[in-house]
Amino acid sequence: MVACAAELFEIPSERIALVEGRAYDKEEPETSVSVTELAEEMYNRGYDPGAYGYFKAPKRFFDPETGLGVNYSVYTFAATVAEVEVDTETGEVAVLRVWPAMDCGKAIDPLMIEGQIEGAISQGMGFALMENMELRDGLVINPGFKDYIVPSSMDTPQIESSIIVEEPYRHGVFGAKGVGEPAIISVVPTITNAIHHATGLWFNTIPVRPWTMHKALKEAEP
Numbered sequence: 001m002v003a004c005a006a007e008l009f010e011i012p013s014e015r016i017a018l019v020e021g022r023a024y025d026k027e028e029p030e031t032s033v034s035v036t037e038l039a040e041e042m043y044n045r046g047y048d049p050g051a052y053g054y055f056k057a058p059k060r061f062f063d064p065e066t067g068l069g070v071n072y073s074v075y076t077f078a079a080t081v082a083e084v085e086v087d088t089e090t091g092e093v094a095v096l097r098v099w100p101a102m103d104c105g106k107a108i109d110p111l112m113i114e115g116q117i118e119g120a121i122s123q124g125m126g127f128a129l130m131e132n133m134e135l136r137d138g139l140v141i142n143p144g145f146k147d148y149i150v151p152s153s154m155d156t157p158q159i160e161s162s163i164i165v166e167e168p169y170r171h172g173v174f175g176a177k178g179v180g181e182p183a184i185i186s187v188v189p190t191i192t193n194a195i196h197h198a199t200g201l202w203f204n205t206i207p208v209r210p211w212t213m214h215k216a217l218k219e220a221e222p
Contacts, residue, residue: 006041008033060171074169076182077103080121080190082157086198091214095125095155095191101163102183106175114162116179121159124187126151129207 008016008023008031017024023038025031042049062069081099086092100117107113130149134142142148168175188206196202201216 007031008038009041009045062171062173064174069173074105074172074177076105076177076179077165078182078186080186082187082190082194084191084194084198086195086213088199088217091210091212091217093129093191093195093208093210093213095129095157095194097158097160098187098190099160099163100183101165102179103165103167103177104179105167105169105172105177107164107166108174108176110164113164113179117162117183118159120180120183121187122151122156124184125155125157125191127184127206128188128191129209130155132207132209 008025011025015026017026018035021035022032023035039049057073057075060070060073079101082095083097085094085096087094098121100121102113102117104113126149130151132142133140133148169177192203192206192208195208195213199213199217199220201213201220203212203216
């Protein structure tokens, strides 16, 4: 049953679904209107379809005399540049060089920080180009390293000296910030952006494996 848009406004929002350009009542799928009608009704009622919000990390504290405090929830900033090479015949992507940078607060152990960053580059490269859990009928069909491919030392790109920016965080332990997890965040988008720069192709799923790249290149041919 096609309804008027006004009727959908009498239904709790959690019951509304948008499918193929129409708004449906989940409990009564036959009741639907086009998204165009729904948008017009929202305009007529003065409703703003947009939503926004923000989060600001709370200030923490740490007492160096007692070793006590609440010293987490802090922003760590990182940036990565990558050079990639794409074989347009096979679809294989090789990461050649990486330039990493990170603001980690006070660098208490610079060598360990560099190790975390370099490990994150290898792991991020695996996420971007190789690693994928294959499922069939709810079962993992590549549970071992024979089938679940991870980067080896032969895949590791040339990693330039890490740029460690020291901006001590005064609310944290000795001014330090976290490095382990944040170091990987910029690696995957860096590699996929470099692929786009080389080929003009965007990928919204990873990993970008050779057959994925090869298919995309063929489909992009004029």
